[in-house]
Amino acid sequence: MEAEEMRRLGYRMVDLVVENALNRHASPAIQADTPEALAQALGGPLPEAPGDADAALDTLARVALANMQHGDHPRYFARVPGPASFAAVLGEWLGTGFNTIATSWGGGSGPSTVELVAVRWLAEMLGLPEATEGVLLSGGSLASLTAFATARAEMGPGTAYFTDQTHSSLPRDLRLLGWAADELHMLPVDAGYRMDPARLAAAIQADRARGRTPRMVIATAGTTNTGAIDPLDEIAEICAAHDLWLHVDGAYGAPAAITAQGRALMPGLARADSLVIDPHKWLFQPYDVGACFVTRPGALERTFAMNPEYLRDVKTAPGTVNFGDRSPELSRRSRALKLWMSLTTYGAGRFRAAVARGIANAEFAENYLRQNPARWQVVTPAQIGVVTFALVGADAAEHARRAKVVSDTGYAAVTSTLLNGVSVLRLCTINPLTTEDDIRQTIDRLGAA
Ligand SMILES: Cc1ncc(COP(=O)(O)O)c(C=O)c1O
Structure with missing residues (x-):
């Protein structure tokens, strides 16, 4: 051309x-x-x-x-929105235009440095320990897979504990990696849809008594269904007492920890051995980018490093990082350019303000619903950008019908979900461009549908 x-x-x-x-x-x-x-x-x-x-x-x-679903639309409230920012899009375009590769130091020292810097900036914003290392993947599913492979390489095989609110991609990751069915221990949640530490401790004791080897606890910082945050500090204590790996799935909710309000809700986040976040959800990046952080230096390389003869020339000086040695991906584009570009353009302060806005939006929705108790029942309160609610007297079919009517008009995208088998409507409000009027009108239209 x-x-x-x-x-x-x-x-x-x-x-x-x-x-x-x-x-x-x-x-x-x-639209479909x-x-x-x-x-x-x-x-x-x-x-x-x-x-x-x-x-x-x-x-x-x-x-x-x-x-398609326009996850960056201000009234896209379904599942998890993807409100990408323009500066991040610029980074993505530039990287694609230059056919960027971030696999080895010798073959991509510039993009590799950008990834090292972006991972460090994210870790700092989240308050993770200085020694934390990381790698960017396509999203939460692959980032957790990378963390689980690392956990097993470091700790050996054994039972993994999680709850019925853990995102279904995580048990899938475990199965893909060869965890046997009897090594997957799913625990029921407490009344707030959180992991119950007493139940966890009892399950670990019981499994040990039966000759099993407990190895890893998977906690969630912000469940997809309700935004609930597992009690990370108490879970970290149990992991420390039993020498278990603590993985925290913060794919949806951990970015809340870049705000003071969100950080206060997640004490213990920094005690994770591995943490996953999805910047393509709540850090304003276009698809795709997930981040896997591991707080044990060298663990990613110990798990994934390869040394084929034809890569000898590009694997250079000690002390440099070959990102192809930090996950199952070898040839890989740079997902860090968009993070670097957007953090440099907007600054961390604007990211914090945008995340805080998403948290406040859900609180506004909850208050609006509570003003009409004859019509709406709040089922779980606003928690880091998610609120669930029921139309008084409605069953699952009625909730699904109303969500579909509103979504079919294109005005807003809303979905229902099940909590303990009971249907609820759900709004995820993390787009900072969403207005109070968007929220009011969407709720009113659900009521009138
Ligand atoms: C809490 C949680 N964990 C993991 C995932 C999977 O992430 P991804 O779709 O980026 O693979 C999701 C996706 O919505 C999620 O909400």
């Missing part, structure tokens, strides 16, 4: 992206056309001859990218 054409198409793409951001509030929060219509617009025979790049960009933007 000629340079002028590259420029022209590149600027067009920027225009499409900025136009999308400017129109976001007025466009649907979620039929499989037939999508296949018709996007499919067809393999293009053998060159085509029109302008038309292709338009089709991608107006068909493929329109038909």
Whole structure:
């Protein structure tokens, strides 16, 4: 492609992206056309001859990218939103444009340094120990997989403890890594949907008495369902007493710890042996990026380092980091550029303010619901950006119907979930662009649907 054409198409793409951001509030929060219509617009025979790049960009933007959940929409309250910031998008674009690789020091000392710096900045914002090391992966699932492989390499095989509120990708990770079914010990939660330390301690004792080898406890800092935070300090005490690895899944909620209010809700976070966060959820990054932190120096390399002959030239001086030795990924793009770019552009203070706004939004939603007790029952209070509630007298089918009616209009995306088998509606309010009016109107529309 000629340079002028590259420029022209590149600027067009920027225009499409900025136009999308400017129109976001007025466009649907979620959209899905039929499989037939999508296949018709996007499919067809393999293009053998060159085509029109302008038309292709338009089709991608107006068909493929329109038909999805818009996680960065201010009224996208379903599951976990993804309110990506523009400076982060810039970092992502630049990295892709330069075909960046962050695998070895010799083959990518610049991007590797950016990743070292970004991991350090994140660890500092979260209050993790100085010696913490980390690596960026595609998201929470792969970051926890990396942590579990490390835990087993460091500690040996044995039973892992978690709760029925642990995100289902974590037991899947354990199964993928070969944990046997009888080494997966799922515990019931307390009335606040948190891990119960007394139950955990009793389960460890009972398993030991039966000849099992307890090895790891998986706590959650912010469950997907309710935002509940397990009592990390008490769990850390139990882990210390029994020499168990403590993994904290903070994929959703641990970014709350960059604010004073959130940090106070998570004492013990810094005692984790491994911690996972998902910057593509609550740290304003486009998909994909998850971070795996391990507080034992060298543990990631002890688990993942390889030394094939053909990589000898790029694995240089001692003291440098080869990120291909810190996870199961060898060839890997730089996911750190967007973090570096956005932290440098906005500063940590703006990140803190944006996270605090998400926490306050859920508190506003809870207060609004409480103003109408004849209609709404708050089931779990606002907890780091999540509130769950029920329409008085409604069953699961009715909740699902109302969530679907509101989502089908495109005004907002809302989902229901089950708590102890009982249906609730749920709002996750972590987009800092969400207004109080967005929240009021969404709740009113759920009530009227
Ligand atoms: C608490 C929690 N853990 C783990 C995950 C999995 O993360 P990912 O989808 O980035 O793999 C999620 C996803 O929503 C989550 O909410």
